[in-house]
Amino acid sequence: MSNAPVHNIDVPAFAADPYADLTTIREGTGAAFVPQLNATLFCRRETIHREEKRVDLFSSRQPEGLMVKLMGENMLRKDGEEHASDRKITFPSYSPRTVRDHWSERFRAKTQEALDALAPQGGCCLVRDFAMRVCGEALRDVTGLYDLSWQEVDATSQAMIDGVANYHGDPALESKALAAVARINQAVERQLDDLPEYSLLKVQLDSGMDVGPAAGNIRLAISGGQNEPRDAIAGAVWALLTHPEQLQMIRDGQATWKDAFEEFNRWQSPVGMVPRGVTRDEEVEGVQLSKGDRVFFMYSAANRDPRVFDAPVVFDITRNNSPSLAFGAGPHFCAGAAVSRELVSQVALPMLFERFPNIRLEGDVRFHGWAFRGPVEVKVRW
Template identity: 30%
Template sequence: MTATDDASVPHLDVDPFALEFFADPFPTHERLREAGPVVYLDKWNVYGVARYAEVYAVLNDPATFCSSRGVGLSDFSKEKPWRPPSLILEADPPAHTRTRTVLSSVLSATVMKQLRGRFAAAAEACVDALLDKRRFDAIEDLAEAYPLSIFPDALGLKPEGREHLLPYASLVFNAFGPPNELRKQAIERSAPHQDYIAEQCQRDNLTPGGIGACIHAHVDSGAITATEAPLLVRSLLSAGLDTTVNGIGAAVYCLARFPDQFEKLRNDPTLARNAFEEAVRFESPVQTFFRTTTRDVELSGASIPEGEKVLMFLAAANRDPRRWEAPDSYDITRRTSGHVGYGSGIHMCVGQLVARLEGEVMMAALARRVAKIEMTGEPKRLFNNTLRGLERLPVEITPA
């Protein structure tokens, strides 16, 4: 059977990597969900799933829907990856299990507990400095500045060259897309960013006692090899920053747009973690990921042959009315558990604990110190093949 033989799979002429789609994806997400549990996108010759149940099923069946052939449109069994594949994101068990265990130990809940005081103090200092300015760009001065002020230090990076970190993360997520202009330009400009990252991930360049050095220490115990260690540090450089920057940006954007929700947060700062989680569900900083079928499979009545790319619309699943009540409203009291903003299953984002900690302490700092967040101009969207975020968000804050 060829990829398009199954009559039960509707064909759609949607390009989920077009700039007009990125500008306002929600009407198309609804169209994708309503067309059927599995659709076929003729533009890129891939299957798509946009409902929560099917996205969740694909994410939680790594034996059938593999990652080792690439989590972007490229199929690594047919073409050479643009960089050495990730040992976490682009790997399957048992190889994935071994490397994931190492990362889980260096980014454990215990480690997060040790970092919490430092991260919270930095969030409060960041908000205090912004209160002095009153008017600022919430992306550059808050969503980017705060994670960049603490995470590279925690990882053990040298101060020089950190300007490469965000462009590198943006490049990685653009590269998961199809061979469009965004991907082409990102890869063409990538050499200096890749060189910096490769160098910084080496053991000698990392501060002793930092998270990066802790990863390299696992070489001594034989858990990973000396070749694998820098690649695992590299995984954190994209996963630990982009999810956090776009998550915090999304949360501030939501609180500025929905002042009633910010008022709720101010009245009860213990909702800080949930305000951040709900923003991740509502805006979905990571919009899509691909998997490749390892065998012929039936999913919700649709037959998908072996070797086919399946595009998961995480953002559409996060607003699926079959799973969420009033999915298009931002509600910080919502029970958000189960959202797929960080994926699900064995490949859940490795940076999620860092993102959640930073997001929570920043929301708490805003709740305690700020009375009002108002937009003072039009936000400008950042276009990326995989990430949804803003390039600019002009705001004014009033002290509490």
């Protein structure tokens, strides 16, 4: 068992705002064992950047982990050649070239439809009425699962995300996650006779992959490919509207929408952590780990590490975000990063602000989550 210093948390308070606890751990010994999560949390950026790549020690393969138990095997829970093979097979669907030449115009068309529907309303909740729809429609295209509505894409994604972050064992969350998995499996079966070009389902089956593993990677794509860009869209709008001078910099051409997207992802870290299983006894950063221990690499803490980022709690779109771990590091760097960057920074944000140049916030905004974090609602008027 890990001999890291023990740090107790209040789970609901940690979900509401994890940063005070994470700062205490990071600025103390850098790592701590949290009994409520049964895991050792590593919180310093350089440690995580280095150790996450050591998959021989910190394995992604966790057959007893929540993701595998609820969602089945997928490329995120593989290492080495198995992981590399799945990435190579799925790459034609996610590649920057495919995103540019095939997906981008589809993203724009669906986003335009969403904006046209919202315009007469004079306001909306950006999370529910805009970001959910834009991301859900994009995932229908990328995965090829047109049997799912965009509302179902969001609902199944959220159910699976809640399930894999259910370290406190809520049976209702587990049940919802399993129902979401079943619904996606049903959609895969219904799509087999009509495989859309460049879709994740098509490129996998064309490679010779069996339906079961292909469906596992689609479930992974939906679980991560919906909530993260959804939260980044709504959250980045909130960040810019609460920092109007930085919004003006973008409008004046002194910064870009991509700058805002990358800075929001660093600042709020929609993906707050990645779990790993320890494969052997070893000491890391003064912490003695034992085979079978569970480790969480806390991206959210790393992305606010003052050893790397000046004034890290400040939202600043002019900063250099190349050290950010928002999309991970090493062999498990987010496979869908190009899709997310295009959808959020080149489509959703610029089109929203162009359509509604006088958009303004209405009411307070509350964030929630520590493993996955985003705004609960962002109400706006125009």
